Amino acid sequence: MAVDSxxxxxxxxxxxxxxxxxxxxxxxxxxxxxxxxxxVLAEILTRNANTEYLQDFKLGGATDxxxxxxxxxxxxxxxxxxYIQRIANGDRSPILSSHPISEFLTSxxxxxxxxxxxxxxxxxxxxxxxxxxLLMPVMNLSVPDxxxxxxxxxxxxxxxxxxxxxxxxxPVLTGYYKSDQFKNRPYDPYLVYTSPDEAILCADSFxxxxxxxxxxxxxxxxVLRMGAVFASGLLRAIRFLQLNWKQLxxxxxxxxxxxxxxxxxxxxxxxxILKPNPDLADxxxxxxxxxxxxxxxxxxxxxxxxxxxxxxxxxxxxxxPTLDYYSGGIPLACTMYASSECYFGLNLKPMCKPSEVSYTxxxxxxxxxxLPHDPVNPLQFSRDYPPKLVDLADVEVGKExxxxxxxxxxxxxxxVGDILxxxxxxxxxxxxxxxxxxxxxxxxxxxxxxxxxxxxxxxxASELLREFETSVVEYTSYADTKTIPGHYVIYWxxxxxxxxxxxxxxxxxxxxxxxxxxxxxxxxxxxVADNSIGPLEIRVVKNGTFEELMxxxxxxxxxxxxxKVPRCVSxxxxxxxxxxxxxxxxxxxxxxxxxxxxxx
Ligand code: AMP
Numbered sequence: 001m002a003v004d005s006x007x008x009x010x011x012x013x014x015x016x017x018x019x020x021x022x023x024x025x026x027x028x029x030x031x032x033x034x035x036x037x038x039x040v041l042a043e044i045l046t047r048n049a050n051t052e053y054l055q056d057f058k059l060g061g062a063t064d065x066x067x068x069x070x071x072x073x074x075x076x077x078x079x080x081x082x083y084i085q086r087i088a089n090g091d092r093s094p095i096l097s098s099h100p101i102s103e104f105l106t107s108x109x110x111x112x113x114x115x116x117x118x119x120x121x122x123x124x125x126x127x128x129x130x131x132x133x134l135l136m137p138v139m140n141l142s143v144p145d146x147x148x149x150x151x152x153x154x155x156x157x158x159x160x161x162x163x164x165x166x167x168x169x170x171p172v173l174t175g176y177y178k179s180d181q182f183k184n185r186p187y188d189p190y191l192v193y194t195s196p197d198e199a200i201l202c203a204d205s206f207x208x209x210x211x212x213x214x215x216x217x218x219x220x221x222x223v224l225r226m227g228a229v230f231a232s233g234l235l236r237a238i239r240f241l242q243l244n245w246k247q248l249x250x251x252x253x254x255x256x257x258x259x260x261x262x263x264x265x266x267x268x269x270x271x272x273i274l275k276p277n278p279d280l281a282d283x284x285x286x287x288x289x290x291x292x293x294x295x296x297x298x299x300x301x302x303x304x305x306x307x308x309x310x311x312x313x314x315x316x317x318x319x320x321p322t323l324d325y326y327s328g329g330i331p332l333a334c335t336m337y338a339s340s341e342c343y344f345g346l347n348l349k350p351m352c353k354p355s356e357v358s359y360t361x362x363x364x365x366x367x368x369x370x371l372p373h374d375p376v377n378p379l380q381f382s383r384d385y386p387p388k389l390v391d392l393a394d395v396e397v398g399k400e401x402x403x404x405x406x407x408x409x410x411x412x413x414x415x416v417g418d419i420l421x422x423x424x425x426x427x428x429x430x431x432x433x434x435x436x437x438x439x440x441x442x443x444x445x446x447x448x449x450x451x452x453x454x455x456x457x458x459x460x461a462s463e464l465l466r467e468f469e470t471s472v473v474e475y476t477s478y479a480d481t482k483t484i485p486g487h488y489v490i491y492w493x494x495x496x497x498x499x500x501x502x503x504x505x506x507x508x509x510x511x512x513x514x515x516x517x518x519x520x521x522x523x524x525x526x527x528v529a530d531n532s533i534g535p536l537e538i539r540v541v542k543n544g545t546f547e548e549l550m551x552x553x554x555x556x557x558x559x560x561x562x563x564k565v566p567r568c569v570s571x572x573x574x575x576x577x578x579x580x581x582x583x584x585x586x587x588x589x590x591x592x593x594x595x596x597x598x599x600x
Contacts, residue, residue, distance in 0.1 A: 008020065009023035009024060009026075009027060010027060011023050011026065011027070011138070011141055011348060012141040013141075014137060014140070014141070015137070015140035015141075015144070015147075015190075016140075018137070018188075019136070019137035019140055020137075022133060022134050022137035022138075023137055023138070023141075025134065026134060026138075026348070026360075026362075027427065029362055029363050029364050029429070030360065030362075030363070030426050030427035030428065030429035031427040031428060032363075032428070033363045033392055033393045033427070033428040033429040033430075034363075034391065034392070034393035034428060036363040036364055037363045037367055037368065037391065037392050037393065038065065040363065040364060040366065040367050041063065041065060041068065041367040041406065042063040042064075043408075044366075044367060044406060044407070044408055045059065045061075045062070045063040045068060046061075046063055047098050047099070047408075048094075048096075048097055048098050048410055049061045049098075050094055050098060051094045051095060051096055051097060051098055051410060052083070052093065052094065052095045052096075053083060053095060053096050053410065053412065054072075054412070057071050057072050057073070058071060059071050059072065065391070069389065072412050072413050073386065073413065074371070074386065074387060074389065074404055074413045074415060075412070075413060075414055075415065076414070076415045077109075077111050077116050077414075078111060080096070080411065080414070081111065083095050083096055084096075084117055084119060087101050087119055087163075087165075087167075088104065088117060088163035088164060088165060088167065088169075089163070089164050089165055090163075090164065090165030090166075091165075095410075096119060096409070096410030096411065097119065097121055097408075097409050097410030099121040099122070099123065099408075099409075100121065100122075101119040101120065101121060101167065101409075102120060102121055102122040102167075103120060103167055103168040103169065103170070103175060104117040104118060104119055104120070104163060104167055104168070104169040104170075105117075105118040105119075105120050105169075105170070105171065105172045105175060105340040105341070106118070106169050106170060106171050106340070107172075107339070107340040107341070108171075108340075108446035108447070108448060108522050109417060109437075109448060110448070110520040110521065110522055113453075113519075113520045113521060114520070114521050114598045115169075115521060115522060115598075116340075117163070117169055118340045118341045118409075118411075119409055119410065120175075120340075120409050121408065121409045121410075123408070124408060124409055125175075125176065125179050125181045126181065127343070127364075127365060127408070128176065128338075128343045129181045130364075131336070131338070131343045131345075131346065131362060131365065132336075134346055134362075135335045135336060135346060135350075136188075136190040136191060138335075138346060138347075138348055138350060139333070139335065139350050140190065142349070142350060142351040143225075143306050143307065143351065145224075146190050146224055146225065146306075147189035147190050148224070149192075149222040149223060149224035149304060150192045150193060150194050150219055150222045150223055150224065151191070151192065151193050151194070151223070151224065151225045151226070151227065151309070152193070152194045152195070152212075152215075152216040152219075152223045152225070152226045152227075152302065152305075153193050153194075153195060153226070153227045153228065153309070154195070154209065154212055154213075154227070154228040154233055154234065154236075154237045155173070155177060155193075155195060155200045155212075155228070155229075156173075156200070156205060156208055156209075156233075157170075157173070157174040157177050157178065157200065157201060157202075157203055157208075158170065158171050158173075158174050158203075158525075158529070158530070159203070159525075159529060159596035160174060160596070161596045161597055161598065169598075171340070172338075172339075172340045173229065177200055177201060178201065183197065194212070194215045194216050194218075194219045194222070194223060195211070195212040195215055195216070196211070196215065196266070196269045196270075196273070198211075198263070198265040198266045198268075198269045199211035199212050199215070199266055199269075200212070202263045202265075202266055204263065205529065205530060205531070206260065207260070207261045207262070207263050207266060209236075209237065209240050210240075210244065210248075210258060210260070210261055211261060211266050211270065212237075213237065213240060213241055213244070213248060214248055214251060214252070214257075214270075214274070215273060216302070217248060217252065217280070217284060217301065218252065218273060218274065218277070218280070220280075220301055220302050220303075221303070221304060222304075223302040223304060223305055224304055224305065224306055225305060225306055225307055225308070225309055225333075226298065226302060226305050226308055226309065227308060227309030227310050227333075228310055229310070229311065230310060230311050230316050230445065230446065231310045231311060231312045231316040231319035231320070231323055231332075232316065232319060232444065232445040232446075232481075232485075232486070232532060233310070233445070233532075234308060234310050234323065235319060235322055235323065235326075235484050236445075236484060236485060236531070236532055238294070238297065238298070238326055238484070239484040239485070241288070241297075242288075242294065245284060245285070245288040245289075246285070246288075248284065249281040249282075249284040249285050249288075250281070251274065252274070252276075252277050252280050252281045252284065253276065253277070253278050253281035254276055255274055255275045255276030255277070256274070257270045257271075257274055284301070287300045287301055288301075294325075294326060295325060295326075295328075296325075296326065296327065296328035297326050298326050298327040298328070298330070299327060299328050299330060305327070305330060306330070306331070307330055307331040307332070307333045307350075307351065308323060308327055308330060308331070308332050308333065309333050309335060310323070310332060310333075310334070311334050311336075312332050312334055312354045312357075313334050313337075313354065313357050313433075313434045314434045314436060314437065315436075315437070315440065315443040315448075317354065318479065318481050319481060320332065320354055322481070322484075331351050332354055333347075333350040333351060334347055334350065334354065334357045335347055335350050336359075337359035337361075337432075337434065339416060339418075341405065341407060341409075341411055341414065341416065342365060342366045342405050342407045342411075342416075343365055344359065344361050344362070344365060344366075344368075344403075345359045345360045345361035345362045345365070345432075346359060346360060346362065347359055347360070348360050348426055348431075357433065357434070358423040358424065358431035358432055358433050359431065359432050359433075359434065360426050360429050360430075360431045360432075361392060361429065361430065361432065362429075363392060363429060366405050366406060366407045366408065367405070367406035367407075368391075368392045368403065368404070368405055368406075369389040369390065369391060369392070369404040369405075369406075369413065370389060370390045370391075370392070370395050370401035370402070370403065370404065370420075371387055371389055371390075371401055371402040371404055371415070372387075372388075372390065372399065372400075372401055373400040373401050373402045373419050374400070375400070389404060389413075392429070392430065393428050393429070393430070395422045395430045396422060397422045397423065397424060397425075397430075398421070398422065399421070399422055400419055400420065400421045400422075400435060401419070401420055401421075401422070402415060402416075402417070402418070402419055402420075402438070403415075403416045403418045403419075403420055404416070417437055417438045417439070418434065418435075418436075418437055418438070419435040419436050419437070419438060420432035420433065420434060420435060421433045421435050439451070441454055441477065441567055441568045442454065442477055442479045442488055442568060443479060444479055444481065444485065444486040444487065444488070444526065444532065444533045445485070445486075445526050445530070445532035445533060446522060446526070446532075447519075447520070447522045447523040447526050447532075447533060448520075448522065449488070449519055449520065449523060451567050453518070453519055453520055454477060454490075454515075454519075454567060455567075456518050457514070457515035457516070457518035457519055458472060458475055458490070458515065459518075460514050460515070460517070460518045461511035461512075461514040461515045461518075462511075463514070464503075464507060464510055464511050464514055465494070465503055465507070465511070468496070468498075468501055468502060468503040468507065469496070469497035469498055469501065470494055470495065470496045470497065470502060470503050471494070471495050472492055472493070472494060472495075473493045473494065473495045473543075473546070474492075474493045474546035474565055475490055475491060475492050475493070475565075475567075476490075476491050476546075476549075476565060476566055476567055476568065476569050476578070477489065477490050477491070477567060477568045477569070478491070478568065478569055478570060478575065478578075479568075479570070480537070483534065485526075485531060485532050485533050485534045486533065486534065487533060487534035487535060487536060487537055488515075488533075488536045488537070489536075489537045489538075489539060490512075490515065490536065490537070490538050490539070491538075491539050491541050491545075491569075491578050491582075492538050492539070492540050492541065493540075493541050493542075493543060493544075493545055493546050494540055494543075495543075505584070505586060506589075508538055508540065508584070508586040509586045509587060509588065509589045510589070511538055511586070512535065512536045512537065512538050512586055512587055512588035512589075513536075513588045513589060513590060513592060515536055515538075515588075516535075516536050516588050516591075516592040517592045517593060519592070521594065521598070524591075524592045524593065524594035525594050527591045527592055527594070528591045528592065528593075528594040529594065535587045535588035535589075535591075536587070536588045537585060537586065537587050537588075538585070538586045539578070539579075539582045539584075539585050539586075540582065540583050540584045540585075540586070541578060541581040541582055541583065542581045542583055545577075545578065545581040546565060548577060548581070549565070549574065549577065549578070550563055550565070552573070552574065552577060
């Protein structure tokens with residue numbers, strides 16, 4: 001399709017007229033970042049003027065930034081929880097938002113061990129859909145002809161629950177895949193997936209993954225890009241293939257779907273797609289039946305894949321070497337930065353190296369402020385000493401900030417918990433490198449375990465050691481992602497008073513489970529329902545190991561007075577030291593308890 005030259009974009013020549021409009025939208029938003037932000041805030045404050053929250057802080061219907069900043073405090077989830085709980089319990093008055101709360105999005109961030117509940121409103125899906133609609137036009141600038149084939153994307157829904165008042169609570173992507181925006185999306189040649197919607201919308205993770213993998217194999221030559229939300233998800237799919245390729249090849253040979261896939265809508269859909277193909281079955285067996293050698297399996301099975309569409313920024317960076325191994329190093333594209341409470345922005349150079357990924361926050365998505373972050377001298381503030389926040393258009397290149405958002409759904413000056421560094425600007429919109437999420441010690445998939453949660457786990461497990469007069473002298477932890485799925489490793493140094501009564505292997509296994517039982521529901525869901533996290537491991541180390549660790553740190557310049565045992569390690573020489581002192585290894589004997597229902 002010829003593109004009207006009036007619609008050409010500074011980002012590059014658009015692939016089609018629809019793309020041209022999307023790129024033009026990005027230009028408009030980023031050129032006018034500050035005025036768009038002003039407008040967004042005024043819109044949010046006008047529509048929510050009568051909410052209890054804004055009235056509590058006596059905003060009096062004002063919409064200007066300075067007044068807003070002087071009246072409304074910067075808050076965290078715990079500050080909003082009483083309001084959120086009332087909504088969950090059925091109070092339909094305009095508490096945070098004048099628009100009715102349509103559902104709760106359950107974040108992978110937790111509070112009190114349970115997923116945080118983020119109220120959302122119906123129209124938010126349209127805003128989020130708009131951000132999604134910008135991704136392919138940007139990708140098409142770097143990768144041509146993506147309309148000539150399909151995307152193999154592993155997309156899943158997860159368990160949902162209801163709040164006491166009957167509002168649905170579910171992860172944001174489950175909400176999105178079940179939304180009319182997704183289900184009734186118009187045909188777009190750039191957005192053709194191998195996975196049928198019936199498979200994406202199947203709540204049984206085995207049946208869903210099996211069907212998605214099967215369709216990916218059946219259409220292997222048409223696959224031009226492959227993805228999952230996070231890198232860990234794509235690796236889980238590869239692991240699934242390792243465990244199931246024989247059966248998948250068998251289905252393809254005979255044209256008969258594995259009877260373990262029982263979902264009637266999937267079976268019905270697959271009856272139209274699956275036909276006997278012995279040549280393809282032979283090919284799959286030849287490529288997969290190579291023992292441990294799964295080097296470049298992605299490009300061997302899907303030779304036309306131009307890139308992997310997965311988030312490898314933040315905690316997911318740990319998976320880059322494994323992805324490179326399976327793909328032979330094809331580009332990894334990080335396209336988007338988002339959260340349950342608000343979608344933020346996109347990467348305007350999606351084919352850049354993972355270490356260079358920067359996200360441009362789109363000023364139309366919400367009102368964004370930035371709390372200067374200095375890791376060495378963290379700011380202390382309270383209601384009496386409010387912090388000075390910087391507006392989106394005023395952040396400075398090279399500086400780090402914590403992201404604070406005000407959303408259409410009614411969160412005002414809310415701390416997301418992400419630390420970002422400004423790397424540059426596109427027009428007047430800043431671009432950010434994702435540095436890290438605050439207070440996350442361990443993460444394998446979407447789980448986020450902080451130091452306090454791990455400490456609680458260690459305390460609970462230590463109870464089991466009491467009758468053996470044994471205590472945990474020191475500990476540290478490590479997210480081991482060398483195997484798929486990855487798992488938490490806890491290094492323990494024990495003090496055993498009576499060697500004749502030391503805890504047995506079984507007791508130490510139970511300690512692993514006791515730690516898991518203490519961890520938050522996102523972790524336990526990963527263990528139980530998603531199989532995205534393997535059994536927790538305790539490695540008992542020789543007495544004196546942690547002193548050696550301290551000696552090592554001091555030899556590298558740490559101050560002896562200020563030395564604290566790191567509660568999480570990943571530096572290879574330290575790992576080597578710890579692993580060389582291991583005397584025994586123990587694993588959780590069974591998955592911890594988890595149900596979709598919340599404990600509180
Ligand atoms: P959730 O609330 O479960 O949707 O998780 C949202 C969080 O995931 C964000 O606040 C970030 O910490 C993290 N996240 C989302 N997108 C990215 C990204 N592109 N790179 C790194 N971390 C991300």
